[in-house]
Amino acid sequence: MCVNGADDEIVRVAARGDGVTGDGRHVPFAAPGDRLRDDGTVAPGPRRRTPPCRHFGTCGGCQLQHLDDDAWAGFITDRIAGALRQHGLETEIRTPLLSPPETRRRATFHAERRGRQVHLGFTEANSHRLVDVQECSVLHPELFRLLNPLRGLLSALLPGSRRANVHVTLADQGRDVLIDGLEAEGLAAAEALSGFARRHGLARLSLDEGLGPTPRWEPDPVTITLAGVPVPLPAGSFLQATAEGQAALVDAAREVAGDAAAVADLFAGLGTFTFAFPRAKVYAAEAARDAILSLKAAAGAAQRPVYADHRDLYRRPLTVADLDHFDAVILDPPRAGAREQAEELAICRVPSVAYISCNPSTFARDAEILCKGGYRLDWIQPVGQFRWSTHVELAAKFRR
Template identity: 60%
Template structure:
């Protein structure tokens, strides 16, 4: 089947489709593939056999058909394109750090009618999970037992804590002594760190033999229900290393949107940690770390002003996907010499980078991190400095 240069896939689009030289989008294609006249994909050097039987039906992964080199280029291209859309020339975009297969330590699965797994791509239909190449084995080992136990519609949020798996069942209640005993028996049999139920009125702990913690920066921190942890321990280490490099020798640092203290507990010197979520603040306040001051502060409603920011030698911020639109203008006009910006959304990162650039800040480098392996999700750390 004849093909032209325009039929060669030259890159991956934001949602993972292959894009040909003449601008066509082709689902399931990888860079270097050729697209025949009948639409067939002729695999190229970067097209690999997907390792999981559920791909591409399962929505947990979108890019198992591309090799690591093409996946790394995809992550870099997402960041460069977002910066270009804001009129910013790309800085040094470093080689992405990719978390290995079977390393994800948290997941939210859906269950109904004796099936359990991730939803199908773009659908509410559940793909019954029989294998998974992204989850930690400790999490995947619970899938079959949960399939047997959860006969109705439910959600299962799993997080690997220091003591084992923290399991939160959503849409499940214990009606009577027999059901309660069955659930605690399940927790005991599978050596759960904690079992909690949320029947629509918030999580309630049913089983917790000892207080559940997550160790961050070498410090055990109480783990609240539904608390945010980086997706993989490997990815967390890569993000922390990039943040520490960006901060350098600063001895007085502000960590904004601090969460449970992923970065605050890993930094040297004195650290001011601001966080709006009450449970995370209480957990971080209980962490034993000398020189740490924790402030319960909603940075969307009450961002730090330029005078407050001026006390610090460096600022770290890790906002949610919406970015830090309210904080950025004040940070831009502050005298803070170094900024480490952690983001899970290249678009809002680029928007906020534009605000800093307009105030004379320089984006020195970006370190991409692929924690959600084979997905279209992008994590990064960017270092800004003042000329």
């Protein structure tokens, strides 16, 4: 029985995934509409669902499998609205676009030996303890099918005192695997690696023994196609988590930029947004050397009018004089945001800015800078491509 009425109802989900009652109590794994009973247990409400994965609650990879899609979308919207309120901002927040289950095309697993076996999976929440993953409702099935074979490979190569990281990605040519923290010296190890890659049809198998990734198997150059342009894919490089999430972000950026003739793509990476504007002249700036070289090579091969600049935008943001040459700017910084670049944008004359963010807090900070400089925040399109995670992404339109 509940004696406190509305105070016992879960009214929202906090940033780290706990449900919050009307009187402010935090309840792990509670959904909006649940009720907290007098004995501390939870009475399920209409927004609760049965988690699809046996590891939920232990594995730190997902925090929100107990929410239905409406509740998860509400969590995403609330996170963004709350961050905006802290900076005195509000705008239209569109319905979140959610990636389906089993669509993640990249992930990083941890591996460690336990006796004769190798455990491979994610760590527990707030812990270094490893969960040996036997199923995953998030990862693309093509990647998940590699886990058991990888356990077999690592059982022959991984020493007992070391933990390795295994990065898996779906590229144009198939599955790309990078293992770091593993040393594989000698003919037997080399044959084991190449034999494994051949048997399982890998696009590439690379090792990073401390000096950067080195391909041990790559029959054909590995690429990822972005807006119809095949781009060389460096081992371990950043890629949007799902094809659906990438498409949603690109569509939003196109909506902001419209028919802009000159576009600046800042924090460009491999060119997710660079190649989305085939009729525009695009300036692409990126600090990661391998990524910008891949972008430049792809642009040259596709004969696109792209100027690729190896540039650290934290140390050397584009100045007002630089920015005023563009009709639109695409800004896609890491989680730290782009305070230095936002300060320059705030005093320039660029008509439209598309801001792509993976952190509502730093986005809202930078949005305040832009709005104080004369921009208007027209709308925000949330994107949920990290299925059942508290990780929130968005695209936003600013205009003069």
